[in-house]
């Protein structure tokens with residue numbers, strides 16, 4: 125069964141909608157113009173990850189001598205941070221940055237006549 129989320133034009137870049145689908149929740153995000161849908165359950169302890177804050181990925185450049193001196197934000201990669209204990213996930217891939225086997229569960233997303241639908 126599929127569930128209506130919003131009109132495509134109603135979710136701007138960097139915005140989200142979390143919808144209830146008969147007891148399951150799904151978050152729909154727009155990043156760099158594309159839409160992604162994830163189940164609202166963190167891999168760690170099932171926290172409401174889709175309601176977490178969105179940050180740019182933090183990176184620590186390594187100098188030629190092998191040292192690091194600062195951290196900076198990666199302007200192209202956006203992470204969703206679980207509000208319970210801070211697990212992070214790449215919004216585009218659903219993967220945890222430190223362990224690619226840890227990932228969010230994708231939900232099916234469809235767009236029909238400008239309307240967004242998801243399937244739980």
Ligand code: FES
Nearest residue numbers: 166168169171206
């Ligand atoms: S439940 Fe998400 S980090 Fe623990």
